[in-house]
Amino acid sequence: MTTSPVRALEELEDLTPVLFGHAAFQYLNAGCELGLFDLLHDTPDLTKEHVGRELALAARATDILLLGTTALGLTTVREDGRYRDAPVIEHLFTDGRWPRFTSVVAFEAHIVYEAQADFTASLRENGNVGLRRIRGTGRDLYHRLAENPELERVFYRYMRAWSELSNPLLLAHGGFAAAGSVLDVGGGDAVNAIALARTHPHLRITILELPATTPLARRRIEDSGLADRITVHEGDMFQDPFPAADRVLFAHQLVIWDAHENLALLQQAHKALPEGGQVVVFSSFSDDRGDGPLMAALDSVYFASLPARGGMIHPWYRYEQWLTEAGFDPTGITRTVAASWTPHGIVTAVK
Incomplete structure (x- = not known):
């Protein structure tokens, strides 16, 4: 049975978290070490510019950090461009496990x-x-x-x-x-x-x-x-x-x-x-x-x-x-x- 091109593409996408797993962890670690998750817990719904100022990051670095954490489901972004911690991260704060x-x-x-x-x-x-x-x-x-x-x-x-x-x-x-x-x-x-x-x-x-x-x-x-x-x-x-x-x-x-x-x-x-x-x-x-x-x-x-x-x-x-x-x-x-x-x-x- 021949695999359709669409299914073949989906199968390759399934491999993405494995192939780039090392990079996924770096986003998690950077968010912890830079204080991103603590910042968004204390002050949710911040703009990208506000996040960059608070973390002392250049605009490009902020873009990269928030692109990764949001794509991975560690942060979320509203339609007006404001960021907050994803529920899985926020729950770690609220139940004391952070x-x-x-x-x-x-x-x-x-x-x-x-x-x-x-x-x-x-x-x-x-x-x-x-x-x-x-x-x-x-x-x-x-x-x-x-x-x-x-x-x-x-x-x-x-x-x-x-x-x-x-x-x-x-x-x-x-x-x-x-x-x-x-x-x-x-x-x-x-x-x-x-x-x-x-x-x-x-x-x-x-x-x-x-x-x-x-x-x-x-x-x-x-x-x-x-x-x-x-x-x-x-x-x-x-x-x-x-x-x-x-x-x-x-x-x-x-x-x-x-x-x-x-x-x-x-x-x-x-x-x-x-x-x-x-x-x-x-x-x-x-x-x-x-x-x-x-x-x-x-x-x-x-x-x-x-x-x-x-x-x-x-x-x-x-x-x-x-x-x-x-x-x-x-x-x-x-x-x-x-x-x-x-x-x-x-x-x-x-x-």
């Missing part, structure tokens, strides 16, 4: 974007070739962040924002109400530990983190007034035994590593837990069929290119295989899927 969203955009712009140019090479070599874009000598992104203070700040702002966007699922369905103690493996700047401690006042939480990161966690714990219930244990999760706890939490952690490393981490968790203890894997997941969701596929470009050798947004069934192989009861493995724009979920298993 600061978190911009932290995610900054992470993509300043840490992820350049390294993804090495995606093809990373696939060919089955390794994170994009790490070469990050200055330093550490074996992975996390060991190099301390050598790049500004990138470190961008990274942990992002991780805190990403966790705050997704944490309602973890707090509601992680099973922590029945726990007395929790080990948060690779707990970063304590964003999850603080949220858990505030939601469950009976919990005592230990964060296992690299020495370079622990000062960040301790500062946030002190500022939160929870130092009596959250402690920080310095160590390398791949080299040091896990402190004992009756829940072991891997939050946004097992997407980073390869199958052998994840199995080793889950075996470590199994050793640290008492009989009846539980491991909680909180993460983004891809579908078992390998066909989505789209965000899981796109986010896997980052994990393939940059942080460490072997990561991706793994499918649900793979975690269940690893947990069974690590010694957890296969009949006690559960899935909880988030009703969210992010592909988050929880897998739990009982020793």
Whole structure:
């Protein structure tokens, strides 16, 4: 069957967001960094000339910026030539998510974007070739962040924002109400530990983190007034035994590593837990069929290119295989899927 010229043209147009996806992101990032979206939130229905004056942009630059953001549906323009934020952007302001969203955009712009140019090479070599874009000598992104203070700040702002966007699922369905103690493996700047401690006042939480990161966690714990219930244990999760706890939490952690490393981490968790203890894997997941969701596929470009050798947004069934192989009861493995724009979920298993 021959494709009509009209349909052939439509098919090519369908490819435009993919072919020029890199440019689409630049409009989003520019709108954030230049303050366009904040300006139109505070003062909607501005003319192009007013926007240019407020953002200190030349007329040509203003034309380009507003052409892109409007064509992409990030801003809208009335027939009289006045601009305002599109509803999708305005809703981020009104529901309080805008600061978190911009932290995610900054992470993509300043840490992820350049390294993804090495995606093809990373696939060919089955390794994170994009790490070469990050200055330093550490074996992975996390060991190099301390050598790049500004990138470190961008990274942990992002991780805190990403966790705050997704944490309602973890707090509601992680099973922590029945726990007395929790080990948060690779707990970063304590964003999850603080949220858990505030939601469950009976919990005592230990964060296992690299020495370079622990000062960040301790500062946030002190500022939160929870130092009596959250402690920080310095160590390398791949080299040091896990402190004992009756829940072991891997939050946004097992997407980073390869199958052998994840199995080793889950075996470590199994050793640290008492009989009846539980491991909680909180993460983004891809579908078992390998066909989505789209965000899981796109986010896997980052994990393939940059942080460490072997990561991706793994499918649900793979975690269940690893947990069974690590010694957890296969009949006690559960899935909880988030009703969210992010592909988050929880897998739990009982020793």
